[in-house]
Amino acid sequence: MTYDRNEEHAPRRFDEHAGSGNMTETSQLTAELEQWILDQVRAGQPPEAVLEPLLESGWEQQAAIDAIETATRGFLEAHARENGLPAPSRVPAPIGLNGPSVVDAGDREVQVLASVRHPRVIVFGGLLSDEECERMVAFARSRLSRSATVDLETGGDIVHEGRTSQGMSFERGADALCRRIEARIARLLDWPVDRGEGLQVLRYGPGAEYKPHYDYFDPDRPGTAKILQRGGQRVASLVMYLNTPRGGGATTFPEVGFEAAAVKGNAVFFSYDRPHPMTLSLHGGAPVTAGEKWVATKWLRERAHD
Numbered sequence: 001m002t003y004d005r006n007e008e009h010a011p012r013r014f015d016e017h018a019g020s021g022n023m024t025e026t027s028q029l030t031a032e033l034e035q036w037i038l039d040q041v042r043a044g045q046p047p048e049a050v051l052e053p054l055l056e057s058g059w060e061q062q063a064a065i066d067a068i069e070t071a072t073r074g075f076l077e078a079h080a081r082e083n084g085l086p087a088p089s090r091v092p093a094p095i096g097l098n099g100p101s102v103v104d105a106g107d108r109e110v111q112v113l114a115s116v117r118h119p120r121v122i123v124f125g126g127l128l129s130d131e132e133c134e135r136m137v138a139f140a141r142s143r144l145s146r147s148a149t150v151d152l153e154t155g156g157d158i159v160h161e162g163r164t165s166q167g168m169s170f171e172r173g174a175d176a177l178c179r180r181i182e183a184r185i186a187r188l189l190d191w192p193v194d195r196g197e198g199l200q201v202l203r204y205g206p207g208a209e210y211k212p213h214y215d216y217f218d219p220d221r222p223g224t225a226k227i228l229q230r231g232g233q234r235v236a237s238l239v240m241y242l243n244t245p246r247g248g249g250a251t252t253f254p255e256v257g258f259e260a261a262a263v264k265g266n267a268v269f270f271s272y273d274r275p276h277p278m279t280l281s282l283h284g285g286a287p288v289t290a291g292e293k294w295v296a297t298k299w300l301r302e303r304a305h306d
């Protein structure tokens with residue numbers, strides 16, 4: 001897609017009214033610039049096509065992202081109201097499209113293996129070391145019970161026939177290994193540790209699966225209000241593979257025909273800015289056809305989950 005950089009309202013870095021001898025860096029979201037950003041969004045331009053010209057004209061990356069968010073928030077909220085949709089929330093956005101191939105996650109460099117715009121999915125390589133995966137599995141193995149799902153009628157837990165794995169949950173910060181991994185995730189996703197739930201470890205034996213589902217809490221169900229009191233909605237998920245199954249076990253996104261292969265140490269991240277199928281975040285764990293599959297899942301919330 002092309003973009004006309006000479007357009008009347010294209011972003012400018014310097015306050016041109018300040019005079020040539022007195023150029024001050026402003027990086028301000030002027031009404032003109034706001035209009036230009038909205039025009040790009042209405043024309044269906046992807047976020048990168050809006051961000052790039054700002055960066056090229058000298059904006060700092062975070063200031064540019066903030067300006068785009070501010071300019072589009074009102075538009076998106078009005079669009080949601082007019083169309084009976086839930087209002088969008090901020091979500092972790094670790095990288096843009098055609099971004100870096102390697103991300104600094106503090107104590108480890110993590111590779112970017114694949115990136116999808118809609119649904120927003122990123123496959124990361126080497127998020128966990130072999131030793132970390134093995135320690136997680138060894139700890140969890142003797143503490144497993146049949147996995148439950150959240151019961152949105154009551155806000156409690158319930159065993160569900162669509163989820164045939166076994167699992168266990170850690171409190172956030174439960175031990176040094178959890179804390180190390182949580183800090184790495186927070187750095188990778190640029191999302192505070194306290195906006196994450198404790199890690200959940202799952203084991204799928206041969207034939208076990210997790211049928212396609214959404215991770216957000218359906219706002220129309222009676223138990224949801226109680227769940228949201230603690231940290232608000234889920235806005236993103238990170239599924240980390242603790243082993244490589246001998247067969248099957250991919251994480252699937254059936255609406256878009258995409259699947260992330262389960263490879264030890266890798267992870268699939270996906271975000272959903274509102275609790276609605278329009279996010280295309282329907283996903284599942286495909287049946288394991290040989291061997292077993294282990295994952296650790298981290299769910300990210302809108303607010304502190306204390």
Ligand SMILES: O=C(O)CCC(=O)C(=O)O
Nearest residue numbers: 239250251284285295297
């Ligand atoms: O096991 C997988 O690949 C997916 C896990 C999952 O969907 C979940 O924990 O919500």
